[in-house]
Structure formats: C-alpha cells, structure tokens
Amino acid sequence: MAAGRGRRAAAERFTARLKMRWHRVRVGLRRSAVDYFRGDGSDWVALAGLLLTIPLITAGTLANSVWCSPAVLVLPIVAGGLLLRPASLLGLYAAAATALILESIQLGPYTQGPSRVTPGVVLVVAACGFFGLLIAQFRSRVGVPWRRGGTMLFDLRERIRVQSKLPKLPQGWHHEMALRPAGGQSFSGDFVVAARTNGGRTLEVVLTDVSGKGMDAGSRALLLSGAFGGLLGSLPPHAFLPAANGYLLRQDWQEGFATSIHLVLDLDTGDYELYSAGHPPGLQLSAGSGRWEEKAAEGPLLGVYDGAQFDPVKGSLRPGDVLMLFTDGLVETSDRDIVEGIDRLTGEADRYVAGGFQGAAWHLIEAVAKDVNDDRALLLICREGPTAQFTAR
Numbered sequence: 001m002a003a004g005r006g007r008r009a010a011a012e013r014f015t016a017r018l019k020m021r022w023h024r025v026r027v028g029l030r031r032s033a034v035d036y037f038r039g040d041g042s043d044w045v046a047l048a049g050l051l052l053t054i055p056l057i058t059a060g061t062l063a064n065s066v067w068c069s070p071a072v073l074v075l076p077i078v079a080g081g082l083l084l085r086p087a088s089l090l091g092l093y094a095a096a097a098t099a100l101i102l103e104s105i106q107l108g109p110y111t112q113g114p115s116r117v118t119p120g121v122v123l124v125v126a127a128c129g130f131f132g133l134l135i136a137q138f139r140s141r142v143g144v145p146w147r148r149g150g151t152m153l154f155d156l157r158e159r160i161r162v163q164s165k166l167p168k169l170p171q172g173w174h175h176e177m178a179l180r181p182a183g184g185q186s187f188s189g190d191f192v193v194a195a196r197t198n199g200g201r202t203l204e205v206v207l208t209d210v211s212g213k214g215m216d217a218g219s220r221a222l223l224l225s226g227a228f229g230g231l232l233g234s235l236p237p238h239a240f241l242p243a244a245n246g247y248l249l250r251q252d253w254q255e256g257f258a259t260s261i262h263l264v265l266d267l268d269t270g271d272y273e274l275y276s277a278g279h280p281p282g283l284q285l286s287a288g289s290g291r292w293e294e295k296a297a298e299g300p301l302l303g304v305y306d307g308a309q310f311d312p313v314k315g316s317l318r319p320g321d322v323l324m325l326f327t328d329g330l331v332e333t334s335d336r337d338i339v340e341g342i343d344r345l346t347g348e349a350d351r352y353v354a355g356g357f358q359g360a361a362w363h364l365i366e367a368v369a370k371d372v373n374d375d376r377a378l379l380l381i382c383r384e385g386p387t388a389q390f391t392a393r
Contacts, residue, residue, distance in 0.1 A: 081132020189217025248303030287320025329374035
C-alpha cells in the first residue's frame with residue numbers, strides 16, 4: 001500500500017513537472033510572439049519559415065511547372081519584404097536566386113518549351129526583391145515595423161479622439177461635438193480640448209484648426225492637442241491663447257499657424273467669454289427672439305508673430321439659448337464665401353430649434369458641408385429651457 005502511494009506521488013510529481021514545463025513553453029512562445037509583432041523581437045522565426053518555403057516551391061516547380069510556375073518564388077520574397085530586416089532579407093534573396101538557377105538547369109532552356117525560367121520571370125522576381133528591400137530599409141530607418149505601424153496609427157487616432165471628448169455637464173446643459181476629416185480620412189487637423197475648471201463650475205473649450213488638412217495636419221494636431229490640453233486649466237483664461245501662440249512660434253514649422261477659439265462658460269450663470277485667434281465667429285441663438293447673433297472676438301492667427309493680444313467678447317446663455325462653434329471648413333469653400341456659408345448653417349440649424357438640437361451636430365455637417373474636401377468641426381452647447389427639461393424627464 002505504501003508502495004502504491006509512492007508511485008502515485010511520483011506520478012503526480014511527474015505530471016506537475018510536465019505541466020510546469022508546458023506552461024513555461026507557452027509563456028515563452030507568447031512573449032516571443034508579442035515581442036515580434038511589436039517589432040522588438042528577432043525575425044529568425046519568420047526567416048526560417050520563409051527559407052523552408054523556397055525548397056518546397058522549387059520541388060513543386062520541378063514536379064509540375066505548369067501548376068507551380070517558377071514565378072511563384074515572388075511570394076516568399078514579397079512576404080520577406082514585409083516581415084524581415086534588410087540583412088535577413090539578403091539571405092532570403094540568395095536562397096531564391098539559388099532556387100531559380102537550379103530550376104533553370106533542371107527544366108532546360110526556356111526556348112525549348114513553356115513553363116520554364118524565362119528572362120521575364122527573372123526580371124519579375126528581381127523587381128519584387130528590389131522593392132521589398134526598399135520597404136525593409138525604410139522600416140529599418142523609421143524604426144517601426146509594418147506589423148506595428150498600423151497599430152501605432154490607430155493609437156494616435158484614438159488619442160486625438162479621447163482628447164476631443166467633452167466633459168459631462170450638469171443638468172440643464174447639453175453639448176454635442178462632430179468632427180469630419182477631409183477626404184474621409186481618419187486624421188483631422190481640427191481638434192477640441194475641454195475641461196471643467198474652477199471646481200467644476202466653469203467649462204473651458206478650445207476648438208482649433210491646424211493649417212493643412214487630413215493626414216498632413218494630423219501629426220501637428222496630435223502634438224498641439226496634447227500641449228493645449230496641458231495648458232488648459234493650468235493658466236488663467238486670458239493667458240491661454242498667448243501661451244499657445246508662444247508654443248507654436250517655438251516649433252518653427254513651415255506651416256506653423258493655426259486658428260483657435262476659446263470658450264470660458266460659467267455653468268451656474270450662463271455667462272461666457274469667447275477668445276479668438278483668427279477663427280470664424282461663434283453663433284448664438286437667442287430663444288427669446290429666435291435670431292442668430294455672431295460673436296466675433298479680436299485676435300490674430302496663432303504662430304504668426306510674438307506678443308499678440310487677444311480681446312474677448314462676452315455674452316450670456318439664457319435657458320433655451322444655443323452657442324455654435326465651428327471651423328472654416330464647414331462654412332467656407334472655394335466657390336462660397338464665409339458669409340454665405342454661415343447663412344446656410346444657421347438656416348439648417350433653425351430646423352432643430354423645436355427638437356432641442358439633440359443629435360444635430362452630425363446632421364448639420366451632413367447638410368451644410370458633406371462633400372467638402374476640408375476638415376470640418378462643429379460644437380453645439382445648449383442651455384435647456386424648462387420645456388426641454390420637462391420633456392427629458
């Protein structure tokens with residue numbers, strides 16, 4: 001009986017050791033895979049796999065060159081251009097060249113029949129190898145592998161989106177934000193940063209339009225959104241735009257200017273100040289008169305000259321009033337001036353007065369500037385009246 005217990009204990013220890021070793025192998029493979037797809041690991045696994053495919057392709061070509069043409073060697077070469085580093089890629093090319101030479105010897109001269117190694121096949125394989133090497137050298141110089149580049153761009157886009165998220169407002173207030181990049185791209189030169197300051201009693205929102213559009217302005221928009229987000233709330237409202245102007249001047253960009261509008265709104269009283277740096281005016285709808293009024297503050301473009309001053313315009317949002325902030329891509333095109341664009345925007349916005357502007361921002365961009373090849377952004381801030389609050393409840 002004691003011997004049986006000993007055998008069972010030994011078996012359990014052996015099983016436990018096997019499970020532990022298998023766990024270590026799985027963890028090691030998982031870490032290697034993660035490092036590889038992050039671009040931190042070695043490419044020897046991919047190199048070994050691609051090198052193994054070359055003799056398999058060669059054997060298939062020698063067995064039946066009609067179904068497995070010598071040109072099939074471009075497949076591992078193209079994959080190597082995406083997966084391997086330049087040094088490893090040269091080894092793969094040497095193996096592919098050796099395979100082509102062997103196939104040409106075994107199949108005979110290309111003049112004696114079809115499905116042979118022709119000069120055209122050699123040129124196609126060489127061209128694919130040349131472009132693959134260019135791509136690999138570019139990735140090596142940038143330091144971002146192909147398998148990580150798309151993820152990095154996705155992360156950048158998500159950071160801009162998160163930074164443009166507006167904070168939650170107290171009851172009685174409603175806000176909406178819609179961004180539409182130029183050409184249907186994922187990156188926009190328009191961005192928003194917002195924060196509740198002064199113990200949550202004040203809402204500060206900055207809407208900025210960076211020079212350029214789409215992908216060209218996306219990198220600058222990411223840099224500026226991070227910088228502006230750090231400045232917002234850390235400085236008094238009147239000092240924000242001068243600090244942002246100084247930051248752009250220090251960047252010394254060739255296209256270093258931007259327009260911006262800074263809203264400072266008291267959520268208790270509805271009073272606000274609007275600072276502008278060369279930005280289109282804000283529009284306020286008065287619930288009492290039903291008319292739109294332009295709120296145009298004075299100030300030059302950001303990043304043009306040092307010592308710029310920005311004078312605010314003041315106003316107040318009463319129950320039922322609406323404030324619209326937007327970028328010039330929404331109201332100005334090559335065949336339409338900004339005055340005509342603002343008239344069209346306010347005309348479309350009048351349709352949403354009765355509904356309380358719920359879901360209106362996206363629809364307004366669709367109606368006013370759906371196919372414009374420019375970045376467009378629209379921000380709506382509404383102070384709900386007694387009727388809207390009763391309907392919401």
